[in-house]
Amino acid sequence: MPAEKQPVPFRGAGFDPTPRRFASWIAFAGILLAWQAASSTGLLPELFMPSPDAVLSALARMSASGELWLHLGTSIRRIVLGFLLGAFAGLLLGLAMGIFSMARAVGLPIVSALFPIPKIALLPLLILWFGIGETSKVATIALGVFFPTAVAAKTAVDGVARNLIRMAQSFGTPASAIVWKIVLPGALPGILGGLRIAASIALILVTAAEMIGAEYGVGALVLGAGNLMQTDKLVAGVVLLSLMGLAVSFGIGLLERRLLRWR
Template identity: 40%
Template sequence: MRNSRWLAVLSPVGFLLIWELASRSGVLDPRFFPPPSVILQTLAAMTRSGELPYHVVVSGRRIVLGFLLGAVPAVAVGLAMGLSRPVRSLLMPLVSAIYPIPKIAIYPLIIFYLGLGEASKVSIVALSIFFLVLLNTMAGVIGLERAYFNIARAYGARPLGIFTTIAFPGALPAIFTGLKLGMGFALIVIVGAELLGSDAGIGFLIWRSYQIFAVDAMFAGLLVTAVLGWLATAGLDWLEHRALPWRP
């Protein structure tokens, strides 16, 4: 157990060490592959200057707002589709048709409607997680034991009561699965959208660094994206743990 934990540290540290040595000795061209120590220095400098925090906050805000805008209606519609066969029959063809479209392909259209401002960025994040959360929520409700609904109805639950005391808490584990999958997609989509048309955010930072040939800053942007993704996943895990104390 202890040994395998050390092994887990060994591979990234070893990888960085080999990179550093290869870059410094000239095996790798340091103009294209700056050594990790230089990337870290750039990262520190960009943090001190306030440039990096600014772009992180911009991207982070877009993700959080997009998440709320996408997840809340997705849960509501997903619960309704899971509970009611007619609603499911009505909406499922539409969902199945739109779900597989890569959301970034819709981005030009969104810019066309909403302009280059924040609204288009938040919307693309919301859109990219909406269907994932919806489908997971619906599957979560459909998978619930009939016995739970019988208990609710035997004690006189009305539709709203079944919604709030059975369908929502019962589907919550599946909702979190949808949110976690959605987080990955949200990062892909927001960075992609910022690369395409934006004047702020991590994607913009990477794109501008490319244009001025600042390879170390490009790597810094990638590193920040990775850390942001890891933090978001850890945050959702924590929230899931808090929201689902009843799970064995």
């Protein structure tokens, strides 16, 4: 090699995701602005897509008339009730399948067979069984929440490190205390992950559940607005649904931060 000096360039840049706090807000605002601009200039005809200010004013009108709160309250009640029922039953079965060999042998094939059935396909059956009142709507949501919760709980229990259970046994911890002190806390991250998915499913299903016989509810609002071609109300309803999704995601995130501080 000749005695030439060669600088060594830095080659390790990029592929290193770093948090950008305001980027998402700026992007969101940018999209809204572009949408509003396209609507205002007539590039995006009102016939095909309402402008953001039309959506906002639809929300404001519904809020002022109280319609909005009636829809929201009705849906939230259905979601909360269905979610609690489905999650509780799913947790019980999932934990049982994770802990007891018999429950697993009986439950797992049944759950695996029923999980992939779209619950919307069962809606007519649910209506035959539970009528067109609140029961069938809550049942649809509960059913949708039940299966992912059960599977997540079972998988989470499977994932609890066996060495921790052996350790507790070696210290003379009784079996029931092992479930409370080792299995449940160890499965908690997986269970919360399952509940996060289940909550999104509950939100998706509320629209389906409110297709039949519902006068109020955000799902009924969206469907009704669709039937009436009230696109501003329709998009307003979709905005409500996505806000509910954000709220649920935020709530579960809060729960995770609180319960899983140790991670």
